[in-house]
């Protein structure tokens with residue numbers, strides 16, 4: 363037996379398993395397993411990526427300076443308070459490493475994004491889950507679980523995989539109830555898809571307080587999951603802390619160049635949003651009409667609930683979709699084994715998914 367022992371917490375981590383991307387026997391399955399943008403990457407981003415190949419031997423510019431300037435211009439933010447990372451996953455991890463340690467607590471909403479608990483365990487901290495009401499985060503329950511050990515609170519807004527969100531008022535109440543030495547992380551990976559006017563990605567809180575961070579990603583509406591790019595916006599204090607901790611060349615050169623091009627391709631982003639605006643409500647209505655519960659979503663995916671009955675349950679539905687060449691995401695890791703998460707793809711993909719579900723429930 364090995365005498366090597368990782369630090370406490372690490373062996374408690376159930377490794378994150380990403381969405382499947384293949385089905386034996388299907389050359390081009392419909393991949394609806396990872397919430398990637400329906401229309402793929404911007405052609406302009408692909409071109410910038412190809413061009414960057416000529417400088418493959420060069421180290422990237424370590425501060426992502428041009429990219430941060432582009433993000434600043436695009437969103438009207440101060441580039442000095444932006445930090446870029448290899449996906450927002452890297453930044454979420456850095457934030458937890460910076461502010462949480464052994465004996466500390468990281469608070470999140472029960473069906474929140476899996477990486478929050480994984481990051482907490484990775485630093486020897488305890489993940490604390492606050493119960494939800496009907497798969498929606500609850501400010502009262504969250505605040506009731508704040509203790510002197512709480513260091514970080516992570517909220518995905520909107521949340522993956524439930525599609526629900528905290529309103530601007532709820533987010534403000536949550537922040538107001540937290541001690542000033544607790545960091546509130548608003549993970550707004552799907553913010554670009556949201557059109558509710560009571561929604562907030564947390565920007566006004568970042569501007570008003572030292573202890574709030576907003577994280578964003580290029581992986582979802584910007585269709586760039588394969589190139590790993592995210593960013594976060596926070597006070598100068600938190601920015602300084604994270605800048606000390608991050609690897610000097612954490613964002614590769616091709617990701618920086620393609621990221622700038624993706625931001626500039628506003629028409630492509632608009633097309634992604636329009637596709638979602640059409641097919642999210644269509645798919646939600648169609649699947650509801652089949653007698654399945656569809657949780658209301660403001661992201662680019664829906665959580666579909668199945669009866670807890672062998673042969674009609676989520677596992678059987680997953681098998682039926684896979685047999686039709688469609689890959690959804692099973693949700694057991696989120697404690698939602700009776701649900702499947704289905705992202706919004708293109709029209710042909712959504713019609714195929716709807717038809718496969720209709721056959722599954724016997725209403726073709």
Ligand SMILES: *Cc1c(COP(=O)(O)O)cnc(C)c1O
Pocket residue numbers: 397448449450451452475518521522549551578579580581587590591592
């Ligand atoms: C997809 C996702 C992320 C991770 O995005 P990357 O930038 O690809 O690391 C973070 N948070 C939530 C809620 C997500 O769904």
